[in-house]
Amino acid sequence: MPEASGLRPGPQRARSVAAALARAAPVFLSPRIVAVVFVPLLVAAFAFVIVGWLAWAPLTTWLATSVFGAAPGSTWPAIAAGIVAFLLLTFGALLAALAAIATLAMPVIVRVVAARDYPGLERRHGGTAAGSVVNAALTFAVFVPAWLASLFLLALPPLFVAVSLLLSAWLNTRLFRYDALADHADAQEMRRICRAARGRMFALGLILAPLSYIPIVNLFAPLYAGVAFTYLCLDELAVARA
DSSP states (O other), X not given: OOOTTSOOOHHHXXXXXXXXXXXXXXXXXXXXXXXXXXXXXXXXHHHHHHHHHHHHXXXXXXXXXXXXXXXXXXXXXXXXXXXXXXXXXXXXXXXXXXXXXXXXXXXXXXXXXXHHHOTTOOXXXXXXXXXXHHHHHHHHHHHHHHHHHHGGGGGSHHXXXXXXXXXXXXXXXXXXXXXXXXXXXXXXXXXXXXHHTHHXXXXXXXXXXXXXXXXTHHHHHHHHHHHHHHHHHHHHHHHHHO
């Protein structure tokens, strides 16, 4: 039985993160999601490959000479330029994919998941399209400078990797939780669930974070993340109302 606060006991709550990841897989590959989202993402992936191929040489040359002050015959500036160029291109692809998912996919994802597994969940429309745009804008406004600042940690690779994953986990959490709850929760429920389930949401974002740094995969990872967050958030809402 749910507790008076609407939260299940701890072990069940921990399993809800794994359940969200498992239940997201078939929806991620469902015909409706593929038809609405995959074609634009495939086009984006192709464009990313072309842009990366065309921009690689000019970008690495500029970074090596203008940023790292490469001298004739020096090796480390070219290596550093290659690492930074890879990170910048990956970062750009991630932001483009996240923007595409937020604008094209999340409304469809929420409808598909709700019809499939939460048909009786009342829609209270606590969020709006304008609220989604504001949420995304504020999230990117914090994430972009924080991630760029983390590039100063490249001299300490383990610390850079840890900080990057934590930032990506925060980005996933802040970006997807609003859209996942906007249609079904009212404003008070959205605040309550985001507060009560913030640990589980961050854990889900952290598990998904490494996918953001794998080229090509990072174009599709936000779609899977959107489905997984929708399952987790609607499950939290359904249990809270129970």
